Amino acid sequence: MDLSTRSREIQQRAREFTEKVFFPMELELEETDTLTRAQHQTIKEQVLHYRLNAIDHPIDVGGQGYNIFEQCLVHEEIGKATGGLWNHVWTPPLPLREATELQKKTYLVPACAGEIYIPYSISEPTGGSDAGGVKTTAVLDGDEYVINGEKMFASGCERADVILLHAIVDGDPNKPTVFIVDPKAPGFEITGLPKFMTHGGRDHPNVKYTNMRVPRDRILGEIGQGLELTKDWFLEARIWIGARCVGIASRALDLATNRAKERKQFGRAIIDFQGIEFMLADMATQTLAAKCMVYRVAEEIDAGLDRKIAHARVSAVKLFCSEMAGRVVDQALQIFGGRGYMREYAIERLYRDVRVERIWEGTSEIQKVIIGRHLRKRGPSVYSELM
Ligand SMILES: Cc1cc2nc3c(=O)[nH]c(=O)nc-3n(C[C@H](O)[C@H](O)[C@H](O)COP(=O)(O)OP(=O)(O)OC[C@H]3O[C@@H](n4cnc5c(N)ncnc54)[C@H](O)[C@@H]3O)c2cc1C
Structure with missing residues (x-):
């Protein structure tokens, strides 16, 4: 296939980034199982320098506006690095496209710029392959939803600024809904940091939500759209x-x-x-x-x-x-x-x-x-x- 000039340039840029920024970090990450603050900073600066942040989001919110083919060219290159380093080339969760204008301004724009980090948490001890088996509930009380439940494999939630949380409204499995929640709010607790085959400079914690109150305007999209x-x-x-x-x-x-x-x-x-x-x-x-x-x-x-x-x-x-x-x-x-x-x-x-x-x-x-x-x-x- 003859890649267009634009595609070739994106591919070369992602390749150079991977070889110059990620490959030299691989061995130290393997030794220490973690990235230093300085390495995190370097990655952030270089991702921005190489224009690889938020590749799947439109330019008007600070993304690169790449089409799917171009996104794949980037993932093919960054996927070559070991230790799960590719994960540090941030792509704010796609469902944020459904955000209101205010939510976009508050969450999506800074996430595209790498100023805040937003993971997406669905999996639970009971709801794994069957996402319909999610049991975390959100019950309306006044102007707020009250969240209760447990999440597993909540990648990156230990260092999240906000989390996209998949819960069911009123305990009704027909109302799966995504909430934008603040891990600093009372009721959020990391209950375990299991060890995994590869660390990749991030954890996949177990998380418990106990009577966490979330304003009703923090729903992403609509109730039941989860x-x-x-x-x-x-x-x-x-x-x-x-x-x-x-x-x-x-x-x-x-x-x-x-x-x-x-x-x-x-x-x-x-x-x-x-x-x-x-x-x-x-x-x-x-x-x-x-x-x-x-x-x-x-x-x-x-x-x-x-x-x-x-x-x-x-x-x-x-x-x-x-x-x-x-x-x-x-x-x-x-x-x-x-x-x-x-x-x-x-x-x-x-x-x-x-x-x-x-x-x-x-x-x-x-x-x-x-x-x-x-x-x-x-x-x-x-x-x-x-x-
Ligand atoms: C490192 C890591 C990071 C993760 N990060 C996240 C994250 O950020 N957010 C998140 O929400 N989740 C995350 N996950 C969870 C991941 O998506 C689940 O582990 C995965 O979907 C499988 O679910 P499970 O582990 O509960 O396995 P189970 O659903 O318990 O499945 C066990 C086995 O049964 C098989 N099985 C299940 N149902 C069927 C069926 N109908 N037919 C045939 N076989 C079946 C499965 O294929 C598997 O072999 C992460 C997982 C890992 C390991």
Whole structure:
């Protein structure tokens, strides 16, 4: 594919940012499991310098106004960095597009500029894959809602300025609603900071809400619109995962090819053993297939693909690319032999990092459930016919 001048410039800018800012931080992050205040500051300055903040929000609120294809180019590049560093290139949650003008001014504009941080918290001990199983309640009392419930995997809520909280109004599962809540208000409590496979300079705490009072004008969108807002978020989040997985696989392929050319055993470079060469050929083929899939579906969405079909295809992208990257990184690690098991090697870190891509924003099984539903409802052409 011949990238346009604009796309090529975005891709090069994101690549340079990743190589100059993120790659030099990888080893220290691996050693300390955290980013220093100075590193946070550097990332913030450089994200702004490279114009990578809020890539999915319009220019009039301080975003970059990139289309889906351009967003994927950025995620492909930043996804190459280990330790989950990509996460520090902030993208305020997409549902904020539904904010009122006042909410946009108060929350979205400063979030796009990187002045405040807003995570999105849905998952609960009981409501995981089944977002409809969310139990956190919001009950109107005078001019305020009273929030009670528990959240899990509340990424970044330990350092949030405000949180987009998914709750059900009046305990009615048909009224899933997103609230903009202030973690400094009474009733907010971090009850646990579990350890995860990769830290990435941020936590995923357990959070408890006890009689937290939220003014009624802090509803995002409308009462009952919660699941629809979450779906909007999934569309972008899932295709970004596809793009990041292409980035991960590309880096793994690059590292493994170079290693196989340099490493000599039995008097020859190991790439000259067909067992290794065939592994590399499989990895290259899968990476290319995933890349074509991401680019094509992204272009179709930008060209106005029906929203429901877009959701159907993006599930397939997320499923294929995350499973593909898991296989490719596994083979790359094998080519590194024992060194592939050492944390100082990027391939070992990629191996850990890539695992979560098959879990969050809907597991692989949930993507298959979605694909199955579309096959039944709309027929196989949703997947077999291009736009
Ligand atoms: C590091 C990390 C960060 C996260 N960050 C956030 C965040 O910021 N905000 C947020 O809201 N959530 C977040 N999550 C939560 C994440 O989205 C959930 O973990 C994920 O959706 C799966 O839910 P669960 O863990 O409850 O698994 P479960 O729903 O308990 O699933 C367990 C297993 O059952 C399978 N399963 C479930 N239902 C079906 C079915 N119908 N058919 C077939 N198989 C099924 C699943 O695929 C899985 O294999 C994060 C998770 C992690 C690990």
